[in-house]
Amino acid sequence: MTRYLINRLLVSIPTLIAISAVVFFILALAPGDPMGEFASNPSITAEVRENIRRSLGLDQPIYIRYFKWAWAFLRGDMGYSFQSRSPVFELILQRLPTTLWVVGVAYCLSVLVAFPLGVISALKRYSAIDRVVTTVAFLGFSLPTFLTGLLFLLLFSVWLNWLPFIYNSTLQVTDWGSLVEQIKQSIAPVSVLVLYQSAVLMRHVRSSVLEQLDRDYVRMARAKGLQQWIVLNRHILRNALIPVVTLVGLEIPKIFTGALVTEQVFRVPGIGALLIDSISTSDTPVVMAITFIYAILVAIFNLLADLTYGFLDPRVRY
Template sequence: FDQVATTFAFLGFSLPTFFTGILMILLFSVYLGWLPFVYDSEVTGFWPNVKQSIMPVAVLGLAGAAQLMRFMRASMLEIISQDYVRTARAKGLRENSVVLLHAMRNALIPVITVLALQIPEVFGGAIITEQIFRIPGIGRALIDGIYSKDVPVVMAITFGIAILVVTFNIVADILYAVLDPRIRLS
């Protein structure tokens, strides 16, 4: 499992989003015909909207999931060799209990930092994905604002993304205190 996950993480991390998006369009829209090629804002109904959202969500999620997998693996490998994990095993705890209660909880701390930065990136950094799939989203509005020199629109979108970054960093700090009792917010 580790080799498969590492290979997936390597591919997801090394392939740029525009390349992944084009590959998915070729495979699922052109060759197989399963999913629509471009986003249509006039589509009604739940399932047609889900079908046209599958590829953009997969493209955005692939790189983020690969990065999280790499961080989680590295963090778990570091934590597994700690003394308190060996002590928990020596006390006779089951391996699931040792991994889930002792190791994973502490391994999540650096992963939360990465996740806190990835969530605003989905809102602001999806510009390329929106261009590939022709989605009229925030990134498209930002590009249009830059090209038309509409400063208030550019400032509003940039300010909104900055608020998201600050908000999710605060949430990450709160989660640090929840995961590690040694960290206290005062």
């Protein structure tokens, strides 16, 4: 196990370095100028703009800027935003609670919905339950989140006037009434994410369980007279969950980095919305920090998913 961990870390570290370099150079060479907002301001002269550019280090070569950024990131310094002049770390911390609340609740509900429905659909294949579950999963997987988000806004906010139009990030939960308002404004974005994420998970759970139902060891377990729930728990699920664990491990980092489209539709001030705004304004430090944090989380949770294989399937040896 220790050797396996060391080998994976030796692979992950160069991969993260390569990702950081590629993203940094792409952002540095992309069209757009972080100082563009000052160009239209007649009170700011070209000399002042050049001084600001020099203070931000934008006058240095790209490779020097990259090495400075990488060294600062290793020390926990993510730099300062070109637009707000605030530390990037503080900007992310301000948006993180909203993202964890909306995206985290949505993903937990998706897992709770997808796993039992996927297993039931596989065990009752070709039945009415299976047809209903697969149809709902197909619709949830096929419809893009921006479309379902707009439909939710039209139905529940415009026509029925049940839910608020825009997410209020300044709302503080101090009493029962404010808690109800917080839940009401979270229903629409959470529901949109649950519809899509549970559909994706449900399809994988169903297909993985179906692959195991006709295996020889499952037939042998049933021939021995074991009860259905014992066969399902000990022989089917532990093998069927291996590909599902990989999918879950790759999806968990989104809980920390936000849902880009959904946050834009419902004006949820999460990290995903911060990333979109930073890309549109060429705010490189913010984009780099969020992107690289996402890459680190993917590497970590992918490693955890691989380690979980040994628990689910004793045949896996590291």
